[in-house]
Amino acid sequence: MIIGLTGPMAxxxxxxxxxxxxxxxxxxxxxxxxxxxxRRQGRPEEREELMDVGQGLRKEFGAGVLGMRALEGIxxxxxxxxxxxxxxxxxxxxxxRKHPNFILIANTAPEDAIIDRIFFRKRPDDTLDxxxxxxxxxxxxxxxxxxxGQQVGKCIEMADYVFKNIMPLERVEEEFLKFYNQIPK
Numbered sequence: 001m002i003i004g005l006t007g008p009m010a011x012x013x014x015x016x017x018x019x020x021x022x023x024x025x026x027x028x029x030x031x032x033x034x035x036x037x038x039r040r041q042g043r044p045e046e047r048e049e050l051m052d053v054g055q056g057l058r059k060e061f062g063a064g065v066l067g068m069r070a071l072e073g074i075x076x077x078x079x080x081x082x083x084x085x086x087x088x089x090x091x092x093x094x095x096x097r098k099h100p101n102f103i104l105i106a107n108t109a110p111e112d113a114i115i116d117r118i119f120f121r122k123r124p125d126d127t128l129d130x131x132x133x134x135x136x137x138x139x140x141x142x143x144x145x146x147x148x149g150q151q152v153g154k155c156i157e158m159a160d161y162v163f164k165n166i167m168p169l170e171r172v173e174e175e176f177l178k179f180y181n182q183i184p185k
Contacts, residue, residue, distance in 0.1 A: 001080065001185060002099050006087040006155040007107035008137055009047070010117040010126075012165040013085055015172045016107055019180075020083045028073055030054075030066040030086035046125045047136060055149045058089060063148040067095030074099075088140065090154045103183065106159035109166060111137060 003020065005013050017027055034054040038045050043053060057065050070084050070092075087093060087104070096102050109117070115133050118126050127133060139145060141153040156162070163179050165172060 001101045001103070002074065002082045002084060002096065004084045004087050004093065004096050004102060004104040005107060006093075006104060006152060006159065007165075008109070008114060008140055008152055010114045010121065011107045011109040012117070012169075012172055013107050015165075015169065016105075016163070016176055017083055017085055019173045019176050023081070023180075025081045025083045026077070026079045028070045028082060028084045030070060030084065030088070030092065032086075033057075033066055033069055034086075051139065051150055054088065055146070058091070058148040059146075063089050063091030064095035067092030071096060071099060087155055089148065089151050090158055091148070093155060093158050103160045104155075104158060106156040106162045107165050108156060108162060109164070113166065 003025070005016060007013055017025075021027065031050065031054075034050050034057065035045050037057060038049055038053050041053065043049050054066070062068075066089075067084075067087070074082050074084075084096060087096070093104055096104075111134070114137065115130055118133055119128060122128070127136075140150045142149070142151040145151060161179070161183060163176060165176075167175055
């Protein structure tokens with residue numbers, strides 16, 4: 001089984017991944033592929049740069065390139081339980097759906113909760129300016145983006161299941177496991 005994860009930044013996808021790893025899932029991260037490309041190009045690994053480089057890859061090789069590369073990488077490795085993180089374009093989903101046991105889970109959270117989480121986590125590449133965060137969220141969701149760009153909003157619409165990550169961090173794993181156990185395998 002391959003579980004794809006989509007959702008806005010700071011919605012809690014990393015917590016879900018840690019839970020899935022405890023269940024024996026291996027992880028393929030589309031963002032890591034983009035980070036590698038940033039390093040190859042000598043560009044900083046900051047969110048805006050990552051978004052631009054990811055968009056460049058989609059433009060050059062097709063909007064589904066990262067999904068295609070993830071599937072190719074998974075096929076070369078052992079294991080039948082995978083989670084693919086960082087899905088931000090519908091074409092990536094189309095590529096991943098070529099696997100017969102693929103499901104897409106959207107992890108969502110309200111904007112105010114996302115902003116609070118960004119302030120709390122204080123990652124080096126996160127801005128702590130509320131308006132700048134809102135602007136990045138809108139871009140990530142697809143506002144002003146070309147079809148081969150960031151389209152998380154459309155990805156959420158394509159999800160097979162939606163996990164509303166609105167509980168305190170200490171309850172996320174428990175609530176996600178309840179949610180996960182209801183998914184037909």
